[in-house]
Amino acid sequence: MNQTIPAQNISAHSDQHCCNCNLHSLCMAVSLDMTELSKLDDIVDRSKPLSKGQTLSAQGDKFQSVYAIKTGSVKTYTTSCSGEEQITGFYFPGDLIGLNGIDTGICPDSIKILETTTVCQVQFEQLDMLSVELPKLRRQLLKTMSKEICNEQHMLQLLAKKNADERIATFLIRLSNRFKVRGFSESRFRLSMSRHEIGNYLGLTVETVSRVLTRLQKNGLITVENKEIEILDSKALLKLSNGKED
Amino acid sequence: MNQTIPAQNISAHSDQHCCNCNLHSLCMAVSLDMTELSKLDDIVDRSKPLSKGQTLSAQGDKFQSVYAIKTGSVKTYTTSCSGEEQITGFYFPGDLIGLNGIDTGICPDSIKILETTTVCQVQFEQLDMLSVELPKLRRQLLKTMSKEICNEQHMLQLLAKKNADERIATFLIRLSNRFKVRGFSESRFRLSMSRHEIGNYLGLTVETVSRVLTRLQKNGLITVENKEIEILDSKALLKLSNGKED
């Protein structure tokens, strides 16, 4: 179950296409016209539903494909030589992941399914070739990587400067924004990751995550009911996420 | 002095070219042949020496160029809305920086000169166009960004999991490796950044940085003499950098 999924086992027979995918405004297909979309469509391999705990690709694997999340959510994480796991990101529908394997040709991190998830798989070599033909696609690839770098720089700031309350507040706000863009509720959502995973991602222990969530609830900023989060006072949460007063 | 340098003030008249630059095995020119090198050379603008404290480009500027460090060193940093500075990286000869502005078209961070430095400036649009023609250049751009993502993921792990001693040890090891690749001494080098900047980058206070360096010296792992560092026991330092025993 923790084995990487063989590529040939991933694909599902389906009549889904990029042109009728409601995510094309989020994923790499942004702003492509019908002709272009169909060329992209030709190299996309859509997965059957993958279930929680499955590993989409593992650290150390040969880099071959990138993945666009279609439904569900995944986490990426690196395992250090001492065996410690570090979650490097959570990804949702429309997100494109796996591009960080380009440099070495080896996947630098593992991708694990957090809940029932479907993905679109694209062989990187094919994508690269197509990008020569489609400037908008080429630009979109660069943009995706550029955005990933910026996201990680925000995380550096979070980890280097923020205390536990600010980290959790930032985490919730960012999730809220990402759900909003995807057309989900920005004020009420379900956490597909565990408290342990949140803590790992934010450089905190499970206990601290739990305490902070309880505290934020007591202060009336949010409601927590197991994995369901409701944001009651997004202004206060945002203010908290930005750190100490100035 | 803290003003961004106007583009027209950066260039120097020189007979330097990519083809006779001793960094071509490190920078974006990797593995280009003479014809290709000359095409790249046509769009490169070489700077006169820039001095410590100058800002090469500032957060919020329109994104137009990327820079390859030729000599010297720089830091990149973001300033949060509360005015706090977070250093996101230190860069040395052969490093290519600025690609993270692609996503939004706005520079997400500032670049500041740490010591007398010369850079090669390239308009991104020109680079992008040339990359269509030169697959190796296109691949190199993607590799550079991919590597940047991986580097930042290592930093996430450092900030989320490591204690002060491990952070400093990791920092010194990484510097050592980077200097080695560049043909400088891996065991003896000068820190072009201040203790304050090291601390900012590593999520520590100046005092802690100072204390750890003193401690590492007492334990015989390194010698510290102001900004000069000598690594005496790289094995022990590496072991320390990898964290708790397993």
Next chain:
DNA sequence: CGAGTCCTTGAAAGGTCTCAAGTCACGTGG
């Protein structure tokens, strides 16, 4: 040579972790 910044060192404070225990939710099997 002097002013200012950078660096070092010490002592106390504070925040998060660790350890421990108990509660709760969920999936499995009877």
Next chain:
DNA sequence: CCACGTGACTTGAGACCTTTCAAGGACTCG
């Protein structure tokens, strides 16, 4: 369908590491 077991989550108390505050010393640059 319910009982049970396991893992996830919560809560508390003490320990530890880093920060904060403070002050002295060293280096650098005009």
